[in-house]
Amino acid sequence: MPQSRSRSQTLTRADLRKGGAILALGLLTAGIAGQMARSESHQVEETTNEAGETVLKAHGYNFYGELEYPEDYTHFNYVNPDAPKGGEFAIDASGTFDSMNPYSRKGRAGALSSMMYEQLLDGGAPADEYAASYCLLCESLEYDPGVNWVIFHLRPEAKFSDGTPLTAEDVVFSHNLFLEQGLPSYAQAVKQRVTGAEVIDAHTVKFTFAPDISRRSLISQVGAVDVFSKKWFEETGARLDEPRMETSPGSGPYMIDSYDVNRRITYKRNPDYWGKDLPVNVGRHNYDTIRVEYFADETAAFEAFKAGVYTFRAETNSKQWATGYEFPAVQNGWVTKEEIPDGNPPTNVGFVFNLGKEKLQDKRVREALALGYNFEWSNESLQYGLFSQRQSFFQDTVQQAQDVPSGAELELLKSLGDLVPEEMLTEPVRMPHTSSATRVVDRKNLRTAMGLLDEAGWAVGSDGMRRNEAGETLDIVIPINSSGSPTMESLVGTYVQNLQQMGVNAKVEKVDPSQYTLRSRERDYDMIFDGYRTFLGAGTGLMQLYGSEQAAISVFNPAGIASPLIDKLIDTALFAETKEEETLALTALDRALRYEFFIVPAYYKADNWLAYYDMYRHPENMPAFATGEMDFWWVDEARAEELKAAGALR
Structure with a gap:
């Protein structure tokens, strides 16, 4: 952002x-180099406006001006342009939901509840070109070489699912709504960078940018904002930052069909979707319905997959991937296991320190606590040796x-x-430090950690507990989501046991999904297993x-x-x-x-682990930056009927 x-x-x-x-x-x-890069790209047209100023006009945007797809492209290279439409895509979600508004600051939003909305530039594609985006709601954009402003020319045929036209008024309204009622960190940042949003006419909108700042991401930012119906918000009085089950009409290929709170959400294809024939959409959005089944925890979710309650699973549990896929549906060919390479760097997950806690502001304390994590033992004993240890924020x-x-x-x-x-x-x-793979407690690391804690003023008392000069114990609370996997619970629990051996008053707090979400937002933790996007x-x-x-x-x-x-x-x-x-x-x-x-830093894997009922198909040559199972895969209807006849699916 x-x-x-x-x-x-x-x-x-x-x-x-x-x-x-x-x-x-x-x-x-x-600055000249950036301008030359943009103007020399054959996909970016250089023109002159009425004031005699140089203007760059294009069908998409990349900061360096290099777009791999020309203006007359018919579809992205990796999609199947003849992919059949039809069938259902069904996945799982753990925990609960109490809102269908994904932008609320409160509550827990339903899975995929933002999928109904579109942007000026399609941020979800292409999956084979990094940092580029192509026109979706707009048909073209123009901007000055210095990126002081950008003008988007909207597609006149764009409309919301209720049939009302999508106009520049809706774009500016949505931009301002995020500034007024969106996440504070987002609103603060955008207000400082985007100085104006102006409706020029029904299908033209202009954004202006602050001077003396980096030009990076300015156009991408305003082009990536979800566009809502101004009419709907004004008529209903709904707020963006409050939980609600009622949703505003979107302009995207799917809309809500039905929901059963904490059990199920179903989205259906909009039969009147305005953009189905656009080059940016050819070969994509191939399912008639997308269904999300909710389960109390990962164990229940996996059992439901085995029984055919839902049909596609992105596996993250190493134990399950290594030993759990021996059930009949796999053995008789109903379920396919596949590992697809991931061209993105791994998410920067690990045990995150809350630096707002005074006790954790001493790096020696953080270094000591880190030594309690034994990646090697955890990987071999809990995760079947399937992971590597992350070293970098830009790994590999x-x-x-x-x-x-x-x-x-x-x-x-x-x-x-x-x-x-x-x-x-x-x-x-x-x-990252190394540890013994044969024993959960690495004695050398434990001694080093205890020395660091001594240096930092956390001495061991007669009861074996670490205390500072004020007599306070070194308390470390790590909350975990009760709907998470047993493997994660074991991994965190083992880490906490090692911390306790140092004299740290460490404990795991297992909390329900809603409370976990709230505590994560409010940083109500000492440490948490979380991550930073890459x-x-x-x-x-x-x-x-x-x-x-x-x-x-x-x-x-x-x-x-x-x-x-x-x-x-x-x-x-x-x-x-x-x-x-x-x-x-x-x-x-x-x-x-x-x-x-x-x-x-914790673990990562270079491949996506996928398990699915053998009716889904994907292109032979997959793009680097997305598996695309909800984007450009499709259903083989004949095979789906075979699976149903065989009793594989419910």
Whole structure:
């Protein structure tokens, strides 16, 4: 999500020039390189407006101006343009829901409840081109080379599911609604970056952007906002930030068919969907219905899958993947298991420290607590050796920091002066500790951890408990979701047992899904197993994840990390004029994030584990950045009938 900074805090291009070697990558041209990249792309048309100003016009947007699909593309390369329409896609969800409004700050929204709404630019496609998006509600966009403004030209045929036309009034209304009633961190960031939203005519809308900030993600941001019906909101008086079961009409290919609270939600294809023949949609949205079945916990959900209550499962439980798929439906060919490579870096999951807690602001305490996590034993004993340990915030990408900084990265870090600790310049990047795979308690790590706690002032009392000078015990509470998997409960429980051996007053609190959601939002925990979304490139969403300005309120920053060094490196990445500069800045950012040490890195896998009833089909050549099971897969109706006749499905 976008965020700006005050002029005094903004990293200017003059500041960036201090990077020495970094300038050789293109910053000496101060903006010209970015303009050339855009104008030289044959998919971006350069024109002149009535005022004689240069204008770039396109059918999609990428910050560097390079769109892989030309203006006359007929469909994305990876889809099957002849995929049949029909059938049902059925998945599971755990826990409960009490709202069908996905944007509420309260309650727990129903699964997929945002799927009815569309955006100016389709953020869900293409799945084979990173950081590019193509016109959906708009038919074209135009902007100045400096990205001070953008104009979207809407498709006149666009309409909501109730038949009313979708116009520029709805776009501006939706933009303002998010600013007034959306998440505070989002609203704060956007208000600082987007200075105006203007209706030019019924099918034309203009956004203007603040000066003296990075141009990164500005157009992508306003192009990615869900568009609602202004008429519906004004007539009903509904608010965006309150839970409700009634939903506003969307313009997308699906709409709500029915729901049974805490049991089931069904979406159906809109037979009058206005955009079904657009090139951006060809070969996509192939199911007639999408059904979500709710279950109290993962065990009940898996048993229901075995019985054919729902038909597609994205497996995350390693024990189940290794040993659970030996039931009859697999053995007789009714259910298919498949591993599909994932081209995205893994989500940055692990045990996140709440840095708002004074006791966790001492890095020695965090380092000591981290040593209680035994990845090797957990992976072998609880997870069947199916995972690798995450090291980096940009794992397995060119942005992953390695060893001691050198070359252009070292020059960049040196250019930031006292913000960079000396050890970051001279020592290898932080790596996760190693542990014994044969015993749950690694005695060497335990001794090291106890020494760190002693140094930090948490001495062991006569009762074996760690206390500070005030006599307070070192309390660490880790909440977990009661609807989660038994494997996760075992993993967290084992970690807590190791912490207890250090004299830490640690415990697991198993809470219901609604309470877990609330506690996560309000940071009501000492540690939590959570994560940070990943990026393959720079985006202003980095500010909501790691930036200082929103650290106290951002729900996307569970640790509350706030670091001037991280802020500077994010700014550096956002001001990059070439992919090379961007990669360099993100590598340095990875090094800094790992240095700050606010999360104990856990596990990851490079493939998606999928199990599904053998009626679903997907293209032979899958795209890198999405499995697309709800996007571009389809149902083989003949095979579905065979499965029904055989009693495989309910």
